[in-house]
Amino acid sequence: MANWVTRLDDRSLAVDSLACVGLDPDPSLMPVDSVIEFNRAIIDATHDLVCAYKPQLAFYEALGIEGLEALRDTIEHIRQVAPDVIIVGDAKRGDIGSTATAYARAMFEFWDFDVVTVHPYLGGDSVAPFLEYEGRGALVVCRTSNPGARELQDIRLDTGSGERGKMVYERVADAVEEWNVPGTLGLVVGATYPEEMAALRRDHPSLPFLIPGVGRQGGDVYGATRAGANADGRGILVSSSRGVLYASSDPGEYADAARSETEKLRTEINAALQELSGV
Amino acid sequence: MANWVTRLDDRSLAVDSLACVGLDPDPSLMPVDSVIEFNRAIIDATHDLVCAYKPQLAFYEALGIEGLEALRDTIEHIRQVAPDVIIVGDAKRGDIGSTATAYARAMFEFWDFDVVTVHPYLGGDSVAPFLEYEGRGALVVCRTSNPGARELQDIRLDTGSGERGKMVYERVADAVEEWNVPGTLGLVVGATYPEEMAALRRDHPSLPFLIPGVGRQGGDVYGATRAGANADGRGILVSSSRGVLYASSDPGEYADAARSETEKLRTEINAALQELSGV
Secondary structure, three states: OHHHHHHHHHHHHHHHEEEEEEOOOOOOOOOOOHHHHHEEEEEHHHHOOOEEEEEHHHHHHHOOOOHHHHHHHHHHHHHHOOOOOOOEEEEEOOOOOHHHHHHEEEEEEEHOOEEEEEEOOOHHHHHOOOOOHOOOOEEEEOOOOOOOOHHOOOOEEEEOOOOOOHHHHHHHHHHHHHOOOOOOOEEEEEOOOOOHHHHHHHHOOOOOOOEEEOOOOOOHHHHHHHOOOOOOOOEEEEEEEEEHHHHOOOOHHHHHHHHHHHHHHHHHHHHHHHHHOOO | OOOHHHHHHHHHHHHOOOOOEEOOOOOOOOOOHHHHHHHHHHHHHHHHHHHHHHHHEHHHHHHHHHHHHHHHHHHHHHHHHHHOEEEEEEEEEOOOOOHHHHHHHHHHHHHOOOEEEEOOOOOOOHHHHHHHOOOOEEEEEEEEOOOOHHHHHEEEEEEOOOOOOEEEHHHHHHHHHHOOOOOEEOOOOOOOOOOHHHHHHHHHHOOOOEEEEEOOOOOOHHHHHHOOOOOOOOEEEEEEHHHHHHOOOOOOHHHHHHHHHHHHHHHHHHHHHHOOOOO
């Protein structure tokens, strides 16, 4: 199996899309009762438009064992109808030693994700078990777009020399380069700070970026795409969840509405890229 | 329901124990095949000796849906045989917005943990949903004992004034004080650096500390207990997993061996405390 970064690139080229749909089933917003019925309808309506799906594990865990059974069936359905789509397990795990190894086993052997999100705080040996599965890998949380992100991520480090130090999140990105085996690691970078994203892209030209938080979370697709894309105009997963999933609350309309929102997202991304390349 | 910190203190006093047993079922080490049979035997053999149990979610997730069913049954069993024991969900979750809310719902409403471990990297609003359940709370990962811990946790921060700044992990502990509602938050502090733990205790006299990694991970019970205990000689959960669970590989002996190891852990902790108080 080729590495997931190459497979993502192939898929993005094949369907001309850097769009990722987050599969975050929330019973209080879903127009139907069944999570698997809802997810299947969303997937059937959108899979030819996306490079990736991103199930957010929290939403399945909140529904207990039944929710996790729906997650298992959702992944199986994606593999059946769109075997080339990358599946990102948005799990944000992070632990050490035998526990980290057990999480990697869960994510790749049981759930069959291509790549999973992880926390950086415990250092390189906490990420290492996610590099040991052929073709799989991890996206390390680097810069988030929530109000509290600045509390720790934006503290400046002491260089010891009187020179201006890097921020914590920049140090995390540098560490990910050190930990990386090409084709395995990438960064999670929130959409709301395009200038910071552009600086991260300059410093890390080859790492894939997962860009969550466009749509309902207020991120700007145009700015994030232009800031995050690599020299080939790819290398990003621009992800929308609620804006796609809950575009309509009508049980007879929501799948079509999700398709329309996904098409719109793909078009916005591609328009930003075309302008960037001067075409 | 009283807050979990008070309930932990009451339990520690009632059974004269600061010992916590980590429930990390690993089929390659277990002397029996069934996770729930194994956990029930361990719990039945040790519950009068502990203030807390700490299931590590990774080990259940690695076994898929069946593993999670065993986790559910394990928690139910603890509630039946030892209703006053604190159950720590060692999940190390960390996300934002509606996702953080969904994780809190999973941890408290579905799994029924008293307190869960969380990551600090996303800031105060990522921890806030865990403070909204009466009597429950979170232990924030502050200082770990793995080789990679120093990569990010031990970077010194720039004060901007030329004065010596704090380390990232010290800033995390300060942030937890800011986020805290008394009786809800605590810190996870690895056992292998007693001097750093003693400094954290001086700066944070009232936060509970979860101290994992004694036993097989090489942490020193004596040093960690003396460094971590609060002014009352309590306020710590000293946790051992593999050293207790896998003390014997004999199916007829392992429960008794786990009891012996748990008694030994409790005795070591209490001996360190007695010496500390000069008794």
